[in-house]
Amino acid sequence: MARYLLRRAGQAAFVLWAAFTVAYVLLQLLPGDSILIKFQNPELGLSPRQIEEIRAYYDGGASPLESYATTLLGFLRGGFGYSIDTGTPVVERLAEALPATAVLAGSGFLLAVLIAVVIAFAAGHSRTSWVRDALLAVPSLFVSVPVFWLGILLIQVFSFRLGLVPVIGGSALQQLVLPVLTLAVPIAAPIAQVLARSVDRVQAQAFVPVVAAKGASRWWILWRHVARNAALPALTVAGVTFGELIAGSVVTETVFGRNGIGRLTEQAVNAQDTPVMLAVVVLAAAVFVLVNLAVDVLFPVLDPRLRAVTG
């Protein structure tokens, strides 16, 4: 088990480094740059020569490889550099934005899992075929709903028409409800699809009639026997879709005007604020890698057959 963990941790470190490098190179290759965007403003009245001087001040005249090494070392020490746009340390900006996004993404994910479980198990329990078919059609519907549209629709219906949730002001909880719902719906869809198929597959296995022959009811079988077996494939998908939370939070936070990593990303992209963008990419990669590491560790816990292989 220890060797398995060590290997997985090594893989995770490699993925993080690769994500950092690819993002770094791509950001360097982008046409235009943050300095132009910030200082070309005619109101500042800077001449092209002065802008060149500012650029040299920021670069420090280092070669591309040197600045890559400096940045990487900085990341390893936990220093992400300074935002070009605002001049504040990137770490500060991330720290400001992170809690709001963590709450949003965390609740969104939990809600998504809840929706998926309800759909999959209701479909698995139902013996009426049209109810089943209707339930199984829901994930496909969810998948095809664009996040921004759903967000706007929810605001329209719940805030403007029904007046249930205030658009401005309101408690922290009230402000959270609609964004979480917007974020959860598209993420729930793939998890629900895989879980429903997995529940079906497990219910067709030979051990299910044996449990029934002991005198178990359908709910008992579903919850105490099918659920844990069916969770494994869904867990993989849940891990992968976790990455989508970050992409989803960009749109959601913009639509609902919330502060957070998503909003920060949007601002950084507009300003071509390279250090901030790089830090966001690495943060997203780190979250993704950690979640999938957790999934890998959870697998043998759920399925004893995997313990021998990984030990």
Place this chain on the structure above:
Amino acid sequence: MSLLDIRDLAVSYGGRPAVRGISFRVEPKEVVALVGESGSGKSTTAHAVMGLLPPGGTVDGGRILLGDADLTSWSSRRMESVRGTRIGLVPQDPANSLNPVKTIGAQIGEVFRLHGRGDRRTIRRRVVELLARVGLSDPETRARQYPHELSGGMRQRVLIAIAIALEPQLIIADEPTSALDVTVQRRILDLIDDLRAEFGTAVLLVTHDLGVAAARSDRLVVMKDGLVEEEGPTSAVIADPRAGYTARLLDDAPALSARDFRTAEPGGRGPAVVVRDLVKEFRTGRRPFRAVDGVSFEVAAGTTHALVGESGSGKTTTARTVARFAEPTSGTVEIPGAGPGRLFRRHVQLVYQNPYGSLDPRQSIAEIVEEPLRNFRLGDRAARRTRVTELLERVALPRDVAGRRPRELSGGQRQRVAIARALAAGPEVLVLDEAVSALDVTVQAQILDLLERLQRDLGLTYLFISHDLAVVRQISHTISVMSEGRIVESGTTRQVFTDPCHPYTRELLAAIPEPVR
């Protein structure tokens, strides 16, 4: 009053009848064997009694009386109180019949919990007692283990423990030993017999194996196409079958046939397969696992050599190495006349156990049989078509199957297609890996006849892999008995069957269920 009284029971799947009005009874403490081939409705009947028909199955008519209660009128909630307490089930497939993510102890204890029998500590004690009762060593450890840590025979014992936990009056055993090796089968059937004597439980034994039914039951109910063909005391039915179908089943059952042994004519064409000191190791974890451990044998051209053994004996690995689907770790396989590389496949072909899995479901039968000809570029289109027709004729398939797909064919027909495909490129050696094991006895008898005829007509050499000694006795000239990767005994079929030297061979032979006729 009978314990179980089935009257005019009719069951269908989506309008298609599976059981068409059958009646029989099971008296207390009696073993009734429900015998039939696949599709006879025997398993459907058993499931209907438990109220556990698969989705789409409905009881269309008749009554199922357990004591004086009519189960057909009961709600599913009420049926739950009967399952486990008054009727226990021993299922067919021990490998998949236990939940892989729960411990053995939890799965046995569940029966007590479901019916509210005893607190946590009593249940744990009862579980250990039961595990010991069904003959598992170290029951405390077993209770903590997971299904995948147990062998097939041990899992079947666990399933029996579940079935008898609440001492029901009736146990339904649905092909309880079909997936097990013969020696294990015997021990499991002995266990069921013992428990029946101890608890006075009646058993409804559902089986396709007339040998098992004859050796273990008080009464026989023979089913075919959803109807009861014959019913009566076992000894009477075996001695003097009244229905023609029962007589045919008895004739076709290889264990019961008293045919002569096959003997090879001396002065043949020399060996067609020579295996010397074959060793095959697999890397699993730290230490390599030796599946085949120094195996040597020869097969004379035009004869059948059988490799017999139980699961894990290394017989299939040996066969795969001979057919060059696996590289030997050391030792040699010589097949005189076989070409190098891909040409080897023109000389040696393999026929698998599962004809459905080995046929591409999207190809027509003609395309399947023609494929080897296309791969080896044998003949033009017209010549290939003629050859396909000839091959289908050779395996006695009607001409019109050529355009059909595998799923439209029966199991026996599919195995004929697999044989025709194997013959297409004109091989001299066929490796038959459990080629008749998945077939019903009447179909099995026909395929064995076909194989014998093809061998005579085409001078084929067979390497016949099987766990079934009765089948081997019928088809092979010479035999090697394998156990734990080694050959423990070899010789002509007559020698091995009439005068076995090795204790393991004797044990195997003694385990074949055979009634006295």
